[in-house]
Amino acid sequence: MAAEGNAPKIFPSSHKTVVILDHSPFMAEACGQTVDFDILPKQSRAAPGIIPLAPLAKSLWTCTVEAASEYARVVYDVYPPRSRDKLLKFVITDTEARSLNSWLEEEQSLSNVLQGLAVVGPPSDSDDAENCSVMHGLAMAVESLCEGSEKQLEHKASLSDPEEPVVNKGRVVCITTVKSQGHIQMLEECMQEAIVQHNKIAEAADKLPITHCELVLIHTVPVGADNNIQDQPNKEVSSLLSCEVHSVHSGRHIAAKLALLVQKHFHLTSTTITGIPMKEEQNASTSANYDVEILHSKDAHIEILKMGSTSQGYDSSGFACSKDSFGRETVILKWCTPKTNIVELQYCTGAYRITPADVNSRPSSCLTNFLLNGRAVMLEQPRKSGSKVISHMLASHGGEIFLHCLGTGRSPLEDPPSISEGSGGRVTDYRITDYGDFMKENRLMPYPAPQDGQILPEKEAIAVLERTTRYWPLVISDTIIFNMASHTDPLPTLITKAALTEDEVVECQKAIYHLVGMESRSEPLPIPAMGTRGKGPKRDEQYRQMWAELDTLLRAHASTSINHQKVLECLQEIRRPAEEAKESSRKAGKKEEVVVKEERVMTEQSTAELAWQEIQRYKAMSERERSDFERGNTNNDHFRHRQQTEVSSPPIKKLKTSLEDSQGKQQGGPPSLLAIWTSRINSKYNSRHCEFAGRLTAEGNKAELYVNLQKDGTNGTSDKPSGVKQEKRGP
Amino acid sequence: MPTVILLDLSLSMTRPVVSGDNDFQRKHLAIQGVSTLLDYLAAHNRLEFTALVAFSSLWELVVPFTRDYKELKEGLNRMDDYDKTCIETGLAGVSQIVMDEWGVGLPCQVVLVTDGSPGVGKGSLKESLERFYSSQHHHDDLSTDGDEFPLPFPFPSKLHLVCLANPPEVQGVLGQLQRLVDMNGGAGGVYLPEGELSMATCQSLFSKLAETQFPSVSWTLKCGHMSSEVQAVPVVETFKKTYDFGPLVREPSLQMEILGFLDSKDIASPAVISRHLVLPKPTKTEKEASEGESGASGEGDGDTAEHDGKAPSFCVLLHGSLKVESMVALVQLGESWYGFLYSWADSKKKSNLMLSVLEPGEDAVSWLGKISQLGPVASSPHNPYGEDDTTSPYPVRHADKRSYAQNTTVWIKPSGLQTDVQKILRNARKLPDKQQTFYKELNRLRKAALSFGFLDLLEGMSAMLERECTLLPGTAHPDAALQLTHAAKELRLAINKDYDDNIAPLQTHFSKSDND
CATH class of the missing domain: 2.40.290 (Ku70; Chain: A; Domain 2)
Known part of the structure; x- marks a missing residue:
């Protein structure tokens, strides 16, 4: 339970701290220590006659302000004001009380406090000492504690019961010089009374009554002066107030005291990093080892603290706390020479902000600059015996230095089965590279907070992933179109976008026409060798698969926008000529029908009109024209039927005549280069190809084969299909 | 989450389940039950580690943490009978075993199987609890002596207390057992067989425990x-x-x-x-x-x-x-x-x-x-990762800087002040080349002196600059003397001036020509 005693509690007193600085004339007295500020360097070129300037004496005020600023520096470094967790308020008291800042986040900074102190200036001997009292400050401190912080007000707003009181605790650190023990008594009573009075007012006004306040009274006298005030441990004055007294000499002593108190008040502890090699300024070839003390949340050593008290495995003197002359304990960790860059993810159980105990000493600034430049360093626990245990890492992120706690215990994840032994692990043709590219395209970046009505960036990220994965085959052998990026680009990328411009639609259409061109040239498709046994499917079959896959891709995205729909239509125009629109009623696949209907609704009328014109023209054709027209589209017709009935015989070569038709009609303008080219190719093919006579004369483009044979009627019907196949392989 | 099975092997565990029936002890039920639990784990949580610990008035690690369920089952069959129940000892053993193996960061499940007899005398459950409460009352945060009660465990944990007894037998003990669970943070619970103690109820008890507490999600x-x-x-x-x-x-x-x-x-x-x-x-x-x-x-x-x-x-x-x-x-x-x-x-x-x-x-x-x-x-209109993937939008930098990332002035130690003064003098000697740095450092010192109410320093620094001026070698740039005199004068005046009223370099025709 001992360790728990220091653990942070709910509604801690450290949330709000008022620091009261006594600004009465007494504080203008010298602190009793002098500082040599004029150091003449030994190798100085200065004339020997120079006498250094006399040392300066700091006043009690200066020592107090320095110590209090250091207190604030540590708090603001370890608990950055933007987290709004630990707030400080400075109050100056003489004949009246003045506060230097408020609880608001923007006023929580050391520079703000220092500026305020500069405005106040040092106390002057000539001030009216009679009317100066620290009681003004205490009263203002109580008043300030009654003011809710931003977090407290948020918390109050979140309470379901508006009458429920907000637990409002705080701490008052008051640096002053008391006259006697009785004076302390009087200040306690004054404080108690102030709390009671303000709580009454607070209940009426829209303020927060104080639940509990901790008064830390620091009595300071010049170094060497008589001090008849004793330290008093924390005692409860009432249920609202506890009080403790620290009696210190000024100068370095008060700074040391406040450095100790800041650790106690803010759940901090100290770590000394030993053995940091640093180059000497004068002699760059040698390096000496330095120690740097840092302060950070006690939680960073939770492991050491817990293990130290209960386990034999740790050598208790190894990490033991060395105590300095001011009674500060520190945990020793050893510097491990860093690797050039630590990219690998460390298993890190905690990361806590640090601040150097002595921020502008040379070793401290060397260490912090080293870290701020992006390097990380491992820290090792010194052990008398046994193996090296690296328990912490120091690294900076975005200008803040963190002490990372690394997992040191045995991992329960050791020796796991490899992912290749599990489900899906034996598949070898995952599209690893493609998914890698996908991941890079879907990296995240920080956005400013969304304005009202704007979608949260995180939701947008999910929406993008939804769109881009609608059709995403996992393995190479499951896809053709993604294996021929050079041919399909930029269609697969463009189609996943949320919106397509007209130009992008044209780009997509071009890609489709390019594929059409490939098919008409009978170019081989990059079908992966794996996954297909034997010779693999025929080229025509490959194209059929490719078109089907492209159809799936475009269909998946057709609903995104009208322009996406246009791309799908482009494909459909090519794959299913207008003639079929007429026959859409007899389409087999229900799903397709639905899609077609949707298309109708969604697309502009032009498409429907186009189709209608087609039908009209078809009707107006003469018999001969009509048969020619049909012949032109025969192949598609066949293709469609095959697709529906899952028969997988290859389509007939002349596929692309229809393209020429539809393209010419669709665009209405002069034929495109592609159209001209395809028509040339077609005529070339036509010259080599002679249509089967039987088909030319047959009805519905189907030639009845071996008619005579059937007339004989005895040979059974089973021959017929094979006959058909033979015919198709024909010329 | 590793699991420790802590099995009570005190003499009371050898009591027959049905009075008069000697070949069927509570221990057998426990072993059978644990075996059921192990079978479940083997089937559903194959990668988890489990250890088997036996205790009476002492404790013994029978099988260290392993994924080998066969070994654990063999361990079960090696169980002897010992003396009296001392739950505190058993829990202390668990604590040590887990800490030695995993440290304090890893959550563990502890399944204590006992017959619900709390032991007698020193080390009995009643005595342990009394001692714990009295120690709590006497010294709140100074209880770092060796006899610290093992609960709560120093690591996050769930404590399941399986009590193999007929419910009426253990009415008095249940409260104490529950208190152990509460002391450990409340995760886990006390489990009793439903109905009369038998092989069947015991089996179903362990099956239920396994399914609810060791789910495969x-x-x-x-x-x-x-x-x-x-x-x-x-x-x-x-x-x-x-x-x-x-x-x-x-x-x-x-x-x-x-x-x-x-x-x-x-x-x-x-x-x-x-x-x-x-x-x-x-x-x-x-x-x-x-x-x-x-x-x-x-x-x-x-x-x-x-x-x-x-x-x-x-x-x-x-x-x-x-x-x-x-x-x-x-x-x-x-x-x-x-x-x-x-x-x-x-x-x-x-x-x-x-x-x-x-x-x-x-x-x-x-x-x-x-x-x-x-x-x-x-x-985003522009890709923060850059064309060639060499840049990154991270880390996100926050507007407020920490003290060590800016030039913070601390003069608590004399060396802090001396360093700052020397820095100004170093730059003073290199005027007018270092003019910018000189005035930057000078203003930093000025601001700190004002904040700390250390006005004597401004006077002293001013005197120092004047002395520097007299020490300038004949070869020095004429602007140096002008700037030093100017700075020394301004520094004295700064005492009565605004904090943000920075001392600006003197506009001389030298500096103007520099700017041209």
Whole structure:
């Protein structure tokens, strides 16, 4: 339970701290220590006659302000004001009380406090000492504690019961010089009374009554002066107030005291990093080892603290706390020479902000600059015996230095089965590279907070992933179109976008026409060798698969926008000529029908009109024209039927005549280069190809084969299909 | 989550279950029950570690943490009978075993199997509890003597107390047992057989314990329309923590939804609350595929093949690409609760998909900014990663700087002041070349002196600059003397001037010509 005693509690007193600085004339007295500020360097070129300037004496005020600023520096470094967790308020008291800042986040900074102190200036001997009292400050401190912080007000707003009181605790650190023990008594009573009075007012006004306040009274006298005030441990004055007294000499002593108190008040502890090699300024070839003390949340050593008290495995003197002359304990960790860059993810159980105990000493600034430049360093626990245990890492992120706690215990994840032994692990043709590219395209970046009505960036990220994965085959052998990026680009990328411009639609259409061109040239498709046994499917079959896959891709995205729909239509125009629109009623696949209907609704009328014109023209054709027209589209017709009935015989070569038709009609303008080219190719093919006579004369483009044979009627019907196949392989 | 099975082997465990029936002891029930539990674990949580500890007035580690359930079962059969029950000793043993093996960071389950006889005299449950309470009352935070009560365990834990007794026999003890659970933070519970003590009720008790406390939870790993059924090992626990403004409890949603990806170096080892192996579950559900058809996704997700290992799994693809690209996938695990997936290798050969769970909250990783404000690169007019992938939007820098990242003035130690003074003098001697730095440092000293109410220093510094002026060598630039005199004068005047009223360099015709 001992360790728990220091653990942070709910509604801690450290949330709000008022620091009261006594600004009465007494504080203008010298602190009793002098500082040599004029150091003449030994190798100085200065004339020997120079006498250094006399040392300066700091006043009690200066020592107090320095110590209090250091207190604030540590708090603001370890608990950055933007987290709004630990707030400080400075109050100056003489004949009246003045506060230097408020609880608001923007006023929580050391520079703000220092500026305020500069405005106040040092106390002057000539001030009216009679009317100066620290009681003004205490009263203002109580008043300030009654003011809710931003977090407290948020918390109050979140309470379901508006009458429920907000637990409002705080701490008052008051640096002053008391006259006697009785004076302390009087200040306690004054404080108690102030709390009671303000709580009454607070209940009426829209303020927060104080639940509990901790008064830390620091009595300071010049170094060497008589001090008849004793330290008093924390005692409860009432249920609202506890009080403790620290009696210190000024100068370095008060700074040391406040450095100790800041650790106690803010759940901090100290770590000394030993053995940091640093180059000497004068002699760059040698390096000496330095120690740097840092302060950070006690939680960073939770492991050491817990293990130290209960386990034999740790050598208790190894990490033991060395105590300095001011009674500060520190945990020793050893510097491990860093690797050039630590990219690998460390298993890190905690990361806590640090601040150097002595921020502008040379070793401290060397260490912090080293870290701020992006390097990380491992820290090792010194052990008398046994193996090296690296328990912490120091690294900076975005200008803040963190002490990372690394997992040191045995991992329960050791020796796991490899992912290749599990489900899906034996598949070898995952599209690893493609998914890698996908991941890079879907990296995240920080956005400013969304304005009202704007979608949260995180939701947008999910929406993008939804769109881009609608059709995403996992393995190479499951896809053709993604294996021929050079041919399909930029269609697969463009189609996943949320919106397509007209130009992008044209780009997509071009890609489709390019594929059409490939098919008409009978170019081989990059079908992966794996996954297909034997010779693999025929080229025509490959194209059929490719078109089907492209159809799936475009269909998946057709609903995104009208322009996406246009791309799908482009494909459909090519794959299913207008003639079929007429026959859409007899389409087999229900799903397709639905899609077609949707298309109708969604697309502009032009498409429907186009189709209608087609039908009209078809009707107006003469018999001969009509048969020619049909012949032109025969192949598609066949293709469609095959697709529906899952028969997988290859389509007939002349596929692309229809393209020429539809393209010419669709665009209405002069034929495109592609159209001209395809028509040339077609005529070339036509010259080599002679249509089967039987088909030319047959009805519905189907030639009845071996008619005579059937007339004989005895040979059974089973021959017929094979006959058909033979015919198709024909010329 | 490792499990410690703590088995009571005191003499009372040898009592027959049914009076008069000598060949059927409570110990046998316990062994049989634990065996049931082990069978369940072997089937559902094969990768978890379990240890077997026996205790009476002493404790003994019978089988150290292992995944070898056969060994554990053999251990069960080696159990002897010992003297009296001393639960405190047993718990202390568990504490030590876990700390030695795993440290204090890893959550563990402790299953204590006893017959509910609390022991007598020193070390009995009653005496332990009394001692614990009296120590609490006497010295609140100074109880660091050797006899510290083992509860609460120093590591996060669930304590399950299985009491193999007929309920009426142990009415008095149940309260004490429950108090042990409460002392440990309340996770876990006291378990009694339903109905009369018998092999059957005991078996069902252990089965129930296994199913409720050692569940095999299935997650859906999802990236848009791509998905995989996966198992997280160990189980992702409900998050509970008390913050300054109240406790927070978060239940895992059982869906890991990928929000996007980050480079490993950008996420930079953040603090995590736990790590879990993400293992693809064998896909046997054709349902999924048929459901998939209604959507536009086609065959992208839900693979139907039943032969495991051969059917492609998104999880495996994701792992492969994360590994090759050194990237992580940021996933959402619940409301404002995130984690990240990456490839992790225990040895060089075997790598796995790992989930690191972040502490719930938008600010879990300070250098990423608020996580909900991370959006797709695609939506930005410019790509922060640059054309050639050499830049990065991380770490997110915050406007406020820490003291060590700016030139903070601290003069508590004389050396701090001396260094600052020397710096000014060094620059003074190199005027007018170092004019900018000279005035910057001078103003820093001026501001600090004003803040600290250390006005004598301004006077002293001024005198020093005047002296420097007299020491200038004949070869010095004429501007140097002018600037030093100017600075010395201004420094004296600064005492009565505004904090932000910086001393500006003297505009001389030398400096003007420099500027031209």
